Amino acid sequence: MQKKITFDDIAKYTHFSKTTISRYFNHPETLTEKNRAIIKDALEKLNYHENKLAKVLANGKSEFIGIIVPNLSMHYYAEMLSHILATYQEFGYKFLVFESNDDPVMERQYISELIAYNIEGMIILSHCLSSQELSRLPIPIVTIERESQFLNGVTTDNYRGALIATSYLQSLNCDILIHINSELTPENPDYERTHGFLDICEKEHLPHQLIAQYLGATWDETNTIYEDLFQQIDTKYQGQKKGIFIANDTHANIFLNIVYRHYRNLPEDYNIIGFDDSSISREALIPITTIHQNIDTLSHAAMELLVDQIQNKKSKQLIHRQVEPSLIIRHTTH
Amino acid sequence: MQKKITFDDIAKYTHFSKTTISRYFNHPETLTEKNRAIIKDALEKLNYHENKLAKVLANGKSEFIGIIVPNLSMHYYAEMLSHILATYQEFGYKFLVFESNDDPVMERQYISELIAYNIEGMIILSHCLSSQELSRLPIPIVTIERESQFLNGVTTDNYRGALIATSYLQSLNCDILIHINSELTPENPDYERTHGFLDICEKEHLPHQLIAQYLGATWDETNTIYEDLFQQIDTKYQGQKKGIFIANDTHANIFLNIVYRHYRNLPEDYNIIGFDDSSISREALIPITTIHQNIDTLSHAAMELLVDQIQNKKSKQLIHRQVEPSLIIRHTTH
DNA sequence: TTGTACGCGTTATCAT
DNA sequence: ATGATAACGCGTACAA
Numbered sequence: 001m002q003k004k005i006t007f008d009d010i011a012k013y014t015h016f017s018k019t020t021i022s023r024y025f026n027h028p029e030t031l032t033e034k035n036r037a038i039i040k041d042a043l044e045k046l047n048y049h050e051n052k053l054a055k056v057l058a059n060g061k062s063e064f065i066g067i068i069v070p071n072l073s074m075h076y077y078a079e080m081l082s083h084i085l086a087t088y089q090e091f092g093y094k095f096l097v098f099e100s101n102d103d104p105v106m107e108r109q110y111i112s113e114l115i116a117y118n119i120e121g122m123i124i125l126s127h128c129l130s131s132q133e134l135s136r137l138p139i140p141i142v143t144i145e146r147e148s149q150f151l152n153g154v155t156t157d158n159y160r161g162a163l164i165a166t167s168y169l170q171s172l173n174c175d176i177l178i179h180i181n182s183e184l185t186p187e188n189p190d191y192e193r194t195h196g197f198l199d200i201c202e203k204e205h206l207p208h209q210l211i212a213q214y215l216g217a218t219w220d221e222t223n224t225i226y227e228d229l230f231q232q233i234d235t236k237y238q239g240q241k242k243g244i245f246i247a248n249d250t251h252a253n254i255f256l257n258i259v260y261r262h263y264r265n266l267p268e269d270y271n272i273i274g275f276d277d278s279s280i281s282r283e284a285l286i287p288i289t290t291i292h293q294n295i296d297t298l299s300h301a302a303m304e305l306l307v308d309q310i311q312n313k314k315s316k317q318l319i320h321r322q323v324e325p326s327l328i329i330r331h332t333t334h
Numbered sequence: 335m336q337k338k339i340t341f342d343d344i345a346k347y348t349h350f351s352k353t354t355i356s357r358y359f360n361h362p363e364t365l366t367e368k369n370r371a372i373i374k375d376a377l378e379k380l381n382y383h384e385n386k387l388a389k390v391l392a393n394g395k396s397e398f399i400g401i402i403v404p405n406l407s408m409h410y411y412a413e414m415l416s417h418i419l420a421t422y423q424e425f426g427y428k429f430l431v432f433e434s435n436d437d438p439v440m441e442r443q444y445i446s447e448l449i450a451y452n453i454e455g456m457i458i459l460s461h462c463l464s465s466q467e468l469s470r471l472p473i474p475i476v477t478i479e480r481e482s483q484f485l486n487g488v489t490t491d492n493y494r495g496a497l498i499a500t501s502y503l504q505s506l507n508c509d510i511l512i513h514i515n516s517e518l519t520p521e522n523p524d525y526e527r528t529h530g531f532l533d534i535c536e537k538e539h540l541p542h543q544l545i546a547q548y549l550g551a552t553w554d555e556t557n558t559i560y561e562d563l564f565q566q567i568d569t570k571y572q573g574q575k576k577g578i579f580i581a582n583d584t585h586a587n588i589f590l591n592i593v594y595r596h597y598r599n600l601p602e603d604y605n606i607i608g609f610d611d612s613s614i615s616r617e618a619l620i621p622i623t624t625i626h627q628n629i630d631t632l633s634h635a636a637m638e639l640l641v642d643q644i645q646n647k648k649s650k651q652l653i654h655r656q657v658e659p660s661l662i663i664r665h666t667t668h
Numbered sequence: 669t670t671g672t673a674c675g676c677g678t679t680a681t682c683a684t
Numbered sequence: 685a686t687g688a689t690a691a692c693g694c695g696t697a698c699a700a
Contacts, residue, residue, distance in 0.1 A: 006677055017687045022679060030685065052450040053396065054677030056387050057692045071416065073613065078412035082405065085433045089440075094447060097431045099419045106423075113428060116386040219617055250617075257619045264598040279407065283553055283584075285591045285619050340693055351671045356695060364669065388693035391676050 162196025496530025
C-alpha cells in the first residue's frame with residue numbers, strides 16, 4: 001500500500017504551492033488553463049485521492065447526516081431509508097445510519113457518536129426520545145412521521161387519509177364501518193387515522209365501531225389477536241356489509257389471510273382497506289385496497305427541510321409539513 | 335450555538351497542557367486520580383464534546399466502514415443491513431451506507447466518496463462490480479453472498495441447502511421434483527442451489543425437472559411468469575405428487591398464492607419449499623417450508639473477517655466462509 | 669506524572 | 685494569478 005499522496009506531493013511535483021493545488025479544486029477559474037492542465041496531469045500521474053476528513057477539519061462542513069430508524073425489518077422504514085439515501089444524488093450528503101430498536105439509552109449513545117463526527121444534521125424516525133429532549137441538541141433535526149412538538153417534521157396527512165378511506169367505504173354502502181388500530185395518544189401522528197375515522201362517522205351519523213387496543217409486538221402475537229377480532233366481527237355483523245379500515249397494510253394482510261382461510265375466499269360483504277401502500281399490499285393473496293403514503297415525497301421533503309436548516313442557521317419558526325395521501329383501489333373492496 | 339470546546343479550552347481552564355487532556359482520554363492510568371477528577375469536572379462544566387474527525391486526522395483510524403447494498407426494498411438486504419448495523423455494539427464501527435441500484439457508474443462514485451472519508455474497510459452486497467475490479471482498491475473488503483473470486487467473502491452453503499431441500503422433498507415420496515430458478519452462472523453463489531438440486535437428483539436417479547429461466551424484474555412480471563409456470567406444471571404433472579423447490583421465499587409465496595387462488599386451497603399433491611426463511615415465508619397465507627439462511631451469522635462472520643483484515647494488514651490468503659443453512663418445516667409440505 | 673513541539677491534509681487570510 | 689503562513693482539533697515522540 002503506497003504512501004498517500006497529498007497536496008504537498010502534488011505541489012512539489014508541479015512546483016506550485018499547496019494553495020494553488022487547493023484552488024485547483026475549489027476555485028479553478030482563478031488558474032490559467034495551462035496550469036490547470038499541468039495539475040490535472042500530476043494528479044493522475046501520482047494517483048491522488050482526496051481526503052475529505054482533512055477538508056472537514058479545515059472548513060467545518062462534513063457533508064454527513066445522521067439518521068436513526070427504529071428498525072429495518074418493517075418495509076416501511078427500509079423503504080424510507082432507501083429514499084433518503086437516494087437523495088445523495090441531489091444534495092450530496094452522506095448518511096451515517098443507526099437502528100435504535102426502541103432503546104433510548106443506545107439511541108443517546110448513537111447521537112453522541114454522530115455529533116462527534118461533526119454531522120451537519122439528523123433525521124429521526126425512531127420514537128423513543130421525545131422531541132423536547134432532541135430539540136436541545138446543537139444540530140438541525142427533522143423528524144419523519146413521529147411526535148415532533150418541538151422539532152421540524154414531516155408527516156403524511158393521516159387525518160385526510162382516514163377521511164378518504166372512510167368515505168370510500170361509505171360510498172360502497174357498507175352497513176357498518178370498523179376501524180382497527182392501536183391505542184394511541186394525540187401526539188402520535190398515527191392517532192389522526194383514528195381521529196379522522198371517528199370525526200367523519202360522527203358527523204355523518206354512520207354506524208361504526210372503533211377497535212382501539214393493543215395489537216401485538218410480534219407477528220405471531222398480532223396474528224392471534226386478529227384471529228380473535230375476526231371471530232368477534234364475523235359473528236357480530238353476520239350478514240351485514242362490513243367496511244373495515246385497518247391501521248396498516250401488514251395488519252390488513254394478516255386480517256385478509258384469516259378471512260380467506262376461513263371462507264376460502266373473500267366474501268362480498270367483507271371490504272378491507274389498509275394504510276401505507278407498502279409492498280405487501282400489492283403482493284398479498286388479493287391485492288389490498290389502501291391509502292398511499294408518498295414515501296418518496298416524505299423523505300424528499302424531510303431532506304429539503306433539513307438542508308434548509310443547515311444552510312440558514314436562523315429559522316426559529318417550527319415547520320410541520322404534511323404530505324397528501326391518496327386512495328389506491330385494488331381488490332379487497334367491492 | 336456556543337463556540338466549540340476543545341482540548342485547549344479544557345487545558346487553559348485546568349492549567350494543564352493539551353497533552354494531559356488527551357491522555358485523560360487515551361491513557362487515563364498515567365494521571366493521578368486527583369487530576370483525573372479535576373479534568374472530569376472541567377469537561378462537564380465546559381460541556382465538552384469530542385471531535386472524532388480531528389482524532390481520525392491525527393491517528394488515521396476513522397472507525398468507518400462503508401457498505402453498499404443493491405437495494406433495501408428486498409427484505410433480505412434490509413435484514414442483512416440491520417444485522418450489520420447491530421455489530422456496532424461489538425466492534426464499534428460506524429457505517430456509511432449506499433444503495434447501488436445495480437448502477438456500476440454510481441457505485442464507483444460511492445466507493446471513491448467512501449475512500450475519501452478514510453473508511454477502514456468495506457462490505458459489498460451489490461453485484462454490479464466484479465470482485466476483480468474491487469480487489470484493486472486499497473482497502474480491506476468483504477463480500478456477502480455474491481461473486482467473490484478475488485475477495486474474501488461469506489456465503490450461505492447453498493449447495494448444502496439445495497441438498498437438504500431436495501432430499502426432504504424426496505423423503506415425502508414425491509413423484510416429481512421440480513426446481514425453479516433464474517439462469518445463473520457458476521460464479522454466482524445462488525447457482526449452487528441449482529447445482530445441488532441437479533446433483534442429488536442425478537445421483538439418486540430421481541424424476542426431476544429443472545426450470546431455469548428469466549423470472550422477471552418487477553413483482554407483476556414475476557407473477558405473470560409464475561402463473562404461466564403453474565399452468566404448465568399443473569397440467570403436465572396432473573395427479574402426481576409434486577415437490578417444488580423454488581429459488582427464494584418471495585417467489586415461493588407468489589407461487590403459493592397462485593395455487594391457492596386456483597384451488598382455493600393448497601392441494602395435498604403440491605409441496606412447496608422456498609429458500610431464505612425471510613419474513614414473507616412466515617407471514618404467508620400458509621406459512622412456507624423453507625431453508626433458513628442464517629443472516630445473523632452471515633453478517634457477523636463478514637464483520638469478523640473484515641475486522642481481521644483491518645487489524646492484520648497481511649492476509650494474502652483468500653478466505654471464503656460458508657454458513658450452514660437448515661430446514662424449517664412449516665405448512666406447505668405434507 | 670506532565671509539558672513541548674510537531675504532524676495529520678486541508679482551507680482561509682493576507683500578501684505579492 | 686500565485687504563495688506563505690496560520691488555522692482546524694487531536695495524537696505522540698521526546699524531553700523534563
